[in-house]
Amino acid sequence: MSGPTPELPLVVLDALMPTAQRLVLDRRGSMVWEVESHRGRYAVKLGYPIEATSEWPAQPWTALAPAREGAVLHRLGSDQIAYGEWERGTWNIQPWHEGPDLYRLWEPCRAEGSSVEPHSSVALGCVEALAGLHSKGWAHGDVQPAHFIIGLERTHLIDLALARGGHVPEGYDFPFRGCLVHYEAPEIARSVLASGEAEPTQAADVYALGASLLISATGWRAVEYPDDASRRVQRKAIVDGHRRPVTVPGELGRLIDAMLSPAPEERPTIYDVGKALI
Ligand SMILES: Nc1ncnc2c1ncn2[C@@H]1O[C@H](COP(=O)(O)OP(=O)(O)O)[C@@H](O)[C@H]1O
Ligand SMILES: [Mg+2]
Structure with a gap:
């Protein structure tokens, strides 16, 4: 769908006074910008509602996601977080984390005939990032390879819009309706099929990290279903336990x-996983 070139809202321009800016992505009710300013480099996230089409119902909650994430980050004690409202929804500002995500970093492991093995140290970085969140009593709810940014000093776990574990302002809250299905634990998929909603848990995050490590290392999803299967069919396959064998060698596998x-x-638990990888 084409439209006018997106621009940053005035409130965000006022807050950051950008010296450079780049639209990173604009999809499914969410825009992410990389913004350079005299105060440093930031990610700016803008949410807007997804209108109904013949294929899917309207999804007004995407407009609230950045403010919800901002509130969660604030609650977790993160520095340099701001959030608020713009004409079409909500926004947040957070520090920019430089580096490839897990899926991109492990691309060489997935190449045809490759003998490159996935590094345990990279897996440990992801485990430590998730353990940091769990130790504060939170569950992430949307663990997937793109949400681990592997920096030079540490790995960052991003996109906390669906996290659960502490107070979120009522006006910015919305129910959890599942995540990217490839990473959904069976109990989450079962609940979403039954009621349209589920409860994110730390155990479901551990499953999602297992599925993330597997797909990044091998290219295979944890559960077998056709590429073009509907989300309902994908969730049914997860619930019915059509697991693929894990082909990653060694302790990591x-x-x-x-x-x-x-x-x-x-x-x-995520701590057990961390101990086993050290
Ligand atoms: N703080 C950040 N630092 C670096 N890149 C980010 C940051 N936040 C988001 N991104 C980039 O934008 C993409 C989408 O961000 P994400 O938080 O997952 O939003 P959503 O999935 O809700 O659109 C990420 O996969 C990443 O490439
Ligand atoms: Mg995301």
């Missing part, structure tokens, strides 16, 4: 297999 256990109580 064994851990991924345990993280993908269908029963949440059989999965290791």
